[in-house]
Each structure stands twice: as structure tokens, then as C-alpha cells.
Amino acid sequence: MKIKICGIRNKMDLETCEKAGADLIGFINIERSKRRVETDQIKELTSTMMDKNKAVLVIEPANMVDANERIKKSGLNNIQLHSLSPDEIGEIKNNNSRLTVTRAIGISEMIDPAKKQEIEDFADVCDYLLFDYEIHGKTGGTGKQIPTDTAIEAALIAKSHNENIELFLAGGMNIERIKNEGNPLAKIFTFFDVNSGVEDEPGVKNSDKIQKLMKIKTL
Structure with missing residues (x-):
């Protein structure tokens, strides 16, 4: 299994994640997020990384x-989007072949036909899909978990539509789960996306929890 630790806001937490062996490290530039960091700060933080290819820019842009x-x-090529349509994402990728794009898709307790279509549409144009718990049409920072059966159903829809798509599971992911x-x-x-599950408070990571999480990864 691979682990992405998201919501990094300072150099100490970044170094902890890198040394512990996180596979990806996320930096959130979304206005509504308690873990928001500005793009210039993200650029400064990632400039010190041992492997900048592990850095992920998390954004919810108003438009292309x-x-x-x-x-x-930001200077980053790994992008996690919480907005934009499949057509817009396709155009962005066509204009920048270096980008690796993950699209977050909100899932709650069940998948209706409209959600199934949404998953299939984004699976056509993205490199990765990230399933996160959705409340009132918004994903990220909810701390709630997608039911296991529902998460697997969403994954199978994506894989049956595009066998090469890779998937993240987010939403209240923690050491216990x-x-x-x-x-x-x-x-x-492919990835488990962990944020609040390794924190003392929003944007403040707990080194011991990160170490325990990464030990589970190797079991």
C-alpha cells in the first residue's frame, strides 16, 4: 500500500513525512480549508524536499x-483538483503534458446513477481519482469515512470504465482503519490519503502518529 499525507503547512511536518517514507505529500491551497497554505509558501516548502515529485498541489480553482x-x-506538476469539469481537465492536460492530474469525487452513503456517470466521466480524462466523503456537495476536511462497501463500489465503477485509472481513498482515514x-x-x-488522522489539530501533524502509520504500511 501507498500513503499520501495531506495538509502540510510547515517545514517540520514536511521533514517528518519525508523521513517516515510518505509516498506523496499534499499541500492545500483551497480558501475554505483550515490547512490552507499560499502558493508562494508551497513553492518555498517544496524547494527543500528530497524528492519534489512527491509533492501534490491541492486546489479548487474557479476556472481554468x-x-x-x-x-x-506553485511550480508543481502533481495536481489534485476539487473542481473543474472533465472537458476543462482534458484541456489543461493537453496544454501541459507534464501534469499528473487527480480529481476528487465526493461520495457519501450510496452511489446513484448520476454519481456513477460522474465517476466514469472523470475516469476518461484523469490519471487518478480520489474518493472523499461528501457533505453538502463539498469534499475534504469532513473527517467522515466512506462506507467500505460504497468505496469499493465506486472503485469498481472507475476500474471497469478505465482499467488503467489509479485510485485514492480519502475521508477520515486513520491508523485504525x-x-x-x-x-x-x-x-x-493505490493510495490511502491521510490528513486529520495524523494530526493534533488542523494543520498540526503528530510525529508519533505518522511513524505508527508508516509502520503499518510495511506490514
Whole structure:
């Protein structure tokens, strides 16, 4: 299994994640997020990384112009989007072949036909899909977990539509869930995306929790 630790806001937490062996490290530039960091700070933080390819810019742009500006300012090529349509994402990728794009898709307790279509549409144009718990149409920072059966159903929809798509599972992911369900879920999800599950408070990571999480990864 692979682990992405998201919501990094300072150099100490960044170094902890790198040394512990996190596979990806996320920096959130979304106005509504308690873990928001500005693009210039993200650029400064990532400039010190041992492997900048592990850095992920998390954004919710108003439009393609906004997205392109944030991507350019950050200097990152791994992008996690919480907005934009499949057509807009396709255009952004066509204009910048270096980008690796993950699209977050909100999932709650069940998947209706409209959500199934949404998953299939984004699976056509993205490199990765990230399933996160959705409340009132918004994803990220909810701390709530997608039911396991529902998460697997969403993953199978994506994989059956595009067998090459890779998947993240987010939404209240913590040490306990990964320890108890990690191995079976890792058969279909490439990454587990952890944020609040390794924090003392929003944006303040707990080194001991990160170390415990990464030990589970190697079991």
C-alpha cells in the first residue's frame, strides 16, 4: 500500500513525512480549508524536499485560468483538483503534458446513477481519482469515512470504465482503519490519503502518529 499525507503547512511536518517514507505529500491551497497554505509558501516548502515529485498541489480553482495560475506559481506538476469539469481537465492536460492530474469525487452513503456517470466521466480524462466523503456537495476536511462497501463500489465503477485509472481513498482515514482494512482495500486502491488522522489539530501533524502509520504500511 501507498500513503499520501495531506495538509502540510510547515517545514517540520514536511521533514517528518519525508523521513517516515510518505509516498506523496499534499499541500492545500483551497480558501475554505483550515490547512490552507499560499502558493508562494508551497513553492518555498517544496524547494527543500528530497524528492519534489512527491509533492501534490491541492486546489479548487474557479476556472481554468485560476487553475493554471496556481499551478504555475506553485511550480508543481502533481495536481489534485476539487473542481473543474472533465472537458476543462482534458484541456489543461493537453496544454501541459507534464501534469499528473487527480480529481476528487465526493461520495457519501450510496452511489446513484448520476454519481456513477460522474465517476466514469472523470475516469476518461484523469490519471487518478480520489474518493472523499461528501457533505453538502463539498469534499475534504469532513473527517467522515466512506462506507467500505460504497468505496469499493465506486472503485469498481472507475476500474471497469478505465482499467488503467489509479485510485485514492480519502475521508477520515486513520491508523485504525488502515490497520484493520488496509490490506483488502489496497487490492483496488493505490493510495490511502491521510490528513486529520495524523494530526493534533488542523494543520498540526503528530510525529508519533505518522511513524505508527508508516509502520503499518510495511506490514
